[in-house]
Amino acid sequence: MRASERTLTVIDQRSGRTQELFRLLVENVIDYAIFMLDPGGRVTTWNPGAERLKGYTPDEIIGRHFSAFYTPADVAAGKPERGLRTALAEGRFEDDGWRVRKDGTLFWANVIITAIHDETGEHRGFAKITRDLTERRRAEGERIKLAQAEEAVRLRDEFLSIAGHELRTPLNALLLHSANLALLLRRGDADASSLLDKAASVTNQGHRLNELIERLLDVTRLSSGSLPIAPETVDLVSVVKEVIATYQPQAEQANSPLRLTAPECVSGIWDPLRLGQIVANLLSNALKHGGGKPVDLSVDTDGAVVRIAVRDYGVGIPREQQNRIFERFERGGAPRSDGGLGLGLYVVRCLAEVHHGTVTVESDLGKGSTFTVSLPLGSSGAEEGRSPEEYNG
């Protein structure tokens, strides 16, 4: 035998061994379905992994179109053909999705389709590798659910701790004032006006405590849908002006002028108390996070819907937190020490919703936030510019 012939024989043997190894590899893999499709998408080979995953024996499936593995909806949407087209155009196609077993059950599959060409460049078909990720997907789903539940518990615990702190603050002041009052009375040398002053402080803190408890109860009532709503004909602009007047001292302290742009009067059917609460919560937030800059309030209407906007020029809210801030207990990254219960915007949302309205936020970090509440004027068709008296008449 000549040297070159010997070499050829060795190569043949090697190539034969390699082919044998590949066959063994494919036939022994049971965690992956590995099979071939002809250029038209019909199954031409079938490994034990494919049989285990999809339930077909080679006799049952070879020669059939691979769309048998797809749900009717996916077949109707042309998904199998699209996979082949992409694989042919780009070399490969990868997809995660539901696939159908022989017995009709579904499994969550990761699928890779690779276009196969021979050495002359002719398209010979497709290699398809499928993995069953159902269990992994389920575990992932469970993990996410668990994390969400843990987050809800964490938020509730943080809320309880903050609520406790917030309730103790006026209680603490109240007890100190009353201790002080007792001290002055015991000593017997204080004049009536300073005693009255201390008594007033005790009463004020009692009211403050009561207001906090009312707010907490509101949240419970809102969550259970049992908040009493008493709609009547109201001029929204007057309500906004009243709230502004209440917050004037706080605005001066925060160095934030309050500016209002509004028509003379916008009448509608709302609960005036709750309307005031909406505006107060938004204004209080704007002062808290407004960084000592002006706060702009505006009221405008198209005759069917009224929009109340409260705009600050403060820190703003990161985009990823903007859709969470209206949830219960959510503080949107506000520090624990900001004196809030983390309920204000949740209450605004609920109160807007009981009035068949909405609340939205637009915010840029470092530039400030605009909260807009949109409320229908009410079923009775109240109009802009008419005073409540006129409307009632």
Place this chain on the structure above:
Amino acid sequence: MTEANEENVLIVEDDPETAKALAEYLNSQGYRSMIATNGQEAIDVLRAGERPCLILLDIMMPVKNGWDFRDEMLNEPELASIPVVVVTADISAVTRAMRLRLPLLKKPIDPGRLMTEVARHC
């Protein structure tokens, strides 16, 4: 530099009503006091030369909380030795205060215990 006043208690408290009530109570008991509404204001007051006989320190405050104030205080040798009593409604503060060996008064404040602490230092 302001004259050091041995009778002055520094109240570091963000809630104005609580601060006012504390100040009035101390005043009725014959102690002078001043108020800082957060940790930063308090550190500014100390850096300006005030040397209170005692600092009543709230923890949860905006701008600078009580712990951060305490850390900064300890970094300045002149301020480190001023006595501090933590006054808080935050239960989780108890362990931290113990670890830092700081006396702690829980809100609502017991006036008797408050005066014991004040009398010890002022």
